[in-house]
Amino acid sequence: MNRVLLALALLASLSTMAFAQHAGSDQDEKACIHDVERLCRKWMDQGDFTILACLKENRAKLHPSCRDVLIKHGQ
Known part of the structure; x- marks a missing residue:
């Protein structure tokens, strides 16, 4: 039982670190x-992945600072 709890705690902490690594900061936003x-604008209510797809599709029209954010996050 203790091993299961330890494994779940470790998995949760790793998932949190991975999410934090890919999540955008206030500065990115x-x-x-x-x-x-x-x-x-018309996709703003459809979730982050839809907005990301829109930004990537319009990469040439983005301000340089936003393009840098996409690059920083591997997009």
């Missing part, structure tokens, strides 16, 4: 919010 509002 500020860099892209204007591009999201300008280029992806």
Whole structure:
């Protein structure tokens, strides 16, 4: 029983670290919010992956700071 609890705790901490590594910071959000509002407004209620797809589709139209955020996150 203790091993199961330990494994679950370890898995939870690893998942949290992986999520934090890929999650955008407030600074990332500020860099892209204007591009999201300008280029992806009609998809804003459809979730993060849809917005990400929109940003990637419009990469050439993005402000350089938002393009840098995509690159930083491997997109």
